[in-house]
Amino acid sequence: xxxxxxxxxxxxxxxxxxxxxxxxxxxxxxxxxxxxxxxxxxxxxxxxxxxxxxxxxxxxxxxxxxxxxxxxxxxxxxxxxxxxxxxxxxxxxxxxxxxxxxxxxxxxxxxxxxxxxxxxxxxxxxxxxxxxxxxxxxxxxxxxxxxxxxxxxxxxxxxxxxxxxxxxxxxxxxxxxxxxxxxxxxxxxxxxxxxxxxxxxxxxxxxxxxxxxxxxxxxxxxxxxxxxxxxxxxxxxxxxxxx
Amino acid sequence: xxxxxxxxxxxxxxxxxxxxxxxxxxxxxxxxxxxxxxxxxxxxxxxxxxxxxxxxxxxxxxxxxxxxxxxxxxxxxxxxxxxxxxxxxxxxxxxxxxxxxxxxxxxxxxxxxxxxxxxxxxxxxxxxxxxxxxxxxxxxxxxxxxxxxxxxxxxxxxxxxxxxxxxxxxxxxxxxxxxxxxxxxxxxxxxxxxxxxxxxxxxxxxxxxxxxxxxxxxxxxxxxxxxxxxxxxxxxxxxxxxxxxxxxxxxxxxxxxxxxxxxxxxxxxxxxxxxxxxxxxxxxxxxxxxxxxxxxxxxxxxxxxxxxxxxxxxxxxxxxxxxxxxxxxxxxxxxx
Numbered sequence: 001x002x003x004x005x006x007x008x009x010x011x012x013x014x015x016x017x018x019x020x021x022x023x024x025x026x027x028x029x030x031x032x033x034x035x036x037x038x039x040x041x042x043x044x045x046x047x048x049x050x051x052x053x054x055x056x057x058x059x060x061x062x063x064x065x066x067x068x069x070x071x072x073x074x075x076x077x078x079x080x081x082x083x084x085x086x087x088x089x090x091x092x093x094x095x096x097x098x099x100x101x102x103x104x105x106x107x108x109x110x111x112x113x114x115x116x117x118x119x120x121x122x123x124x125x126x127x128x129x130x131x132x133x134x135x136x137x138x139x140x141x142x143x144x145x146x147x148x149x150x151x152x153x154x155x156x157x158x159x160x161x162x163x164x165x166x167x168x169x170x171x172x173x174x175x176x177x178x179x180x181x182x183x184x185x186x187x188x189x190x191x192x193x194x195x196x197x198x199x200x201x202x203x204x205x206x207x208x209x210x211x212x213x214x215x216x217x218x219x220x221x222x223x224x225x226x227x228x229x230x231x232x233x234x235x236x237x238x239x240x241x242x243x
Numbered sequence: 244x245x246x247x248x249x250x251x252x253x254x255x256x257x258x259x260x261x262x263x264x265x266x267x268x269x270x271x272x273x274x275x276x277x278x279x280x281x282x283x284x285x286x287x288x289x290x291x292x293x294x295x296x297x298x299x300x301x302x303x304x305x306x307x308x309x310x311x312x313x314x315x316x317x318x319x320x321x322x323x324x325x326x327x328x329x330x331x332x333x334x335x336x337x338x339x340x341x342x343x344x345x346x347x348x349x350x351x352x353x354x355x356x357x358x359x360x361x362x363x364x365x366x367x368x369x370x371x372x373x374x375x376x377x378x379x380x381x382x383x384x385x386x387x388x389x390x391x392x393x394x395x396x397x398x399x400x401x402x403x404x405x406x407x408x409x410x411x412x413x414x415x416x417x418x419x420x421x422x423x424x425x426x427x428x429x430x431x432x433x434x435x436x437x438x439x440x441x442x443x444x445x446x447x448x449x450x451x452x453x454x455x456x457x458x459x460x461x462x463x464x465x466x467x468x469x470x471x472x473x474x475x476x477x478x479x480x481x482x483x484x485x486x487x488x489x490x491x492x493x494x495x496x497x498x499x500x501x502x503x504x505x506x507x508x509x510x511x512x513x514x515x516x517x518x519x520x521x522x523x524x525x526x527x528x529x530x531x532x533x534x535x536x537x538x539x540x541x542x543x544x545x546x547x548x549x550x551x552x553x554x555x556x557x558x559x560x561x562x563x564x565x566x567x568x569x570x571x572x573x574x575x576x577x578x579x
Contacts, residue, residue, distance in 0.1 A: 122544040155550060191516045205571055
C-alpha cells in the first residue's frame with residue numbers, strides 16, 4: 001500500500017448507485033458507468049470498447065440459457081399451459097401458495113445441492129409453472145385476486161427459485177465456486193483447504209436459508225388469509241368454492 | 244469437434260428471424276428500432292472464429308484482428324444500449340388466442356401440456372449427468388479439455404429441441420409459430436435481456452480499472468478490525484456490499500478475502516480458512532439477493548413475469564437476504 005492507489009474508478013460505482021436510485025434506464029446507466037470507470041482509470045477509448053466487446057462476447061452463455069427455452073414455453077402458453085397449471089393446483093385440496101413454494105424451495109435446494117442446478121430457472125420453471133400455480137392455489141382459496149397480490153405472488157415465486165438455487169448449489173462439492181475458492185486461497189496465500197470441508201461448512205447456512213425463507217412463506221400465507229378473508233364475503237370461503 | 248459457436252449460431256439465426264418478424268409487425272410503433280435491436284443481437288451471436296479469420300484477411304497487418312473484432316462488437320453494444328435506453332424496443336402484436344380459447348385448449352390437452360415443459364429440465368440434467376459420467380463420449384464429441392459450460396449449454400439445447408418436438412407434435416402448430424411466440428416473450432423482456440451481459444462486462448471493467456484494489460485499500464485504511472467479532476462483521480458485510488456493487492459474489496470474493504479474510508481472519512485471528520471461504524461466499528450471495536446488478540436473477544425475472552415494479556423481486560428477497568446475513572455472521576463467529 002506504499003504506492004498511491006487510484007480512487008477515481010470508484011466514480012463508476014457512484015454513477016451506478018445514482019442511476020439505479022433515479023430509476024434511469026438500467027442499460028444506459030451501466031454503459032455510462034463503465035465508460036466513466038474506464039476514463040477514470042486512464043484507459044484509452046479503444047481499450048474501453050475492446051473490453052466492452054470481449055466481455056459481451058464472453059458472456060453470451062448468460063443470454064443463451066434465457067433465450068433457448070422461450071420458443072417451447074411460448075408455444076405451450078399459447079395452448080393454455082399457464083391456465084392448466086392453475087387448474088391443476090386448484091384440484092389439490094390443501095394447497096396454498098406458501099406451502100407450494102416451501103415444497104419447491106426444498107426441492108430446488110436439495111437438487112441444486114446434488115449439482116442438478118438446471119432443474120429450475122425463471123424462463124423454464126417460474127414463468128410457465130411455479131408462478132401460475134402460486135396464483136392458482138390462492139385463487140382457489142380466496143376467489144379472484146387483486147392485481148397487487150398477483151404481483152406479490154409472482155415476485156415471491158421468483159425469489160424462492162433464487163434462494164433455493166443460491167444456497168443449494170454452493171454445498172455441491174464439484175460446483176465452480178468451491179473449486180474457485182480453493183484455488184484462490186492456494187494461489188494467493190498458500191493456504192491448503194479441502195474442497196469437501198468448504199462445502200460442508202456451507203451446510204449450516206443452507207439450512208438457515210431454508211428455515212428463514214420457509215418461515216417468510218408461511219407468514220405470507222397467513223398475511224394473505226387475513227387480508228383477503230376480510231375483503232371477501234364469508235360465504236365464498238368454504239371448500240368447494242370455485243373461482 | 245462440436246463447438247460452442249454452433250449453439251450460438253442457432254441462437255443467432257433465431258434472433259435474426261425474430262428481427263425480420265419485428266420489422267414486419269406494423270402494430271409495433273418502433274418496429275424498425277425493435278427489429279434492428281434483435282438483428283444486431285443476432286449478429287453478436289453469429290460472430291466467432293470465422294469472423295476473426297475473415298477480418299485478418301481484410302484489414303491491414305498492423306492491426307490485431309481479435310482486438311479489432313472486439314472493438315467492433317463494443318460499438319455494436321453501445322448502439323444496442325442506445326436503442327434499448329431510448330425506448331426503442333416496444334411491444335407489437337402477437338395474435339395470442341384469448342383467455343377462453345386458451346382455457347378450452349388447456350382442458351383438451353390436459354396434463355400433456357406439462358410434458359414438453361418438464362422435458363427441458365429433465366433432458367438437461369440427464370445430458371449433464373451422461374457427459375459427466377462418460378468421459379469417452381465427452382472426448383469424442385467435444386475434444387480434450389474442460390467443457391462444463393459447453394455441456395450445460397449443449398444439454399439445455401437438447402432439452403429444448405426435445406420439448407419443442409413434443410410441443411409441435413401435440414399442438415400441430417407450424418415451427419415458425421414457436422419463433423413467433425419466442426418473439427412475444429423476448430419483446431416482453433425487452434431491453435432487460437441484454438442487461439446481464441452488460442453488467443458482467445462492467446464487472447470485468449471494474450476489475451481491470453482497479454475498483455477492487457481501491458475498495459480494499461479503503462477498508463484496510465479506515466476500519467479497525469482488531470476485535471474478532473468486528474472483523475467477522477466487516478468481512479461478511481463487506482462481501483455482501485461488494486457483491487451488491489459488483490453484482491457477483493465471484494468478483495467480490497478475491498478482493499475481500501485478500502483484503503480482510505486471509506490477513507485478518509485467518510492469520511491474525513487464527514480462523515479456519517474453510518469456514519471463512521464457505522460462509523464468506525454465502526454472505527456474498529445474500530448481497531446477490533438484494534442488488535439490481537445481479538440482473539439475470541433479479542431484474543430479468545421481474546420483466547419475464549410482467550411485474551410493473553422492476554425491483555419487485557429484489558424487494559421480495561431483501562428480508563431473506565438481511566436475516567441470512569445476520570445468521571452468517573453468527574455462524575462464522577461461532578464456527579471459525
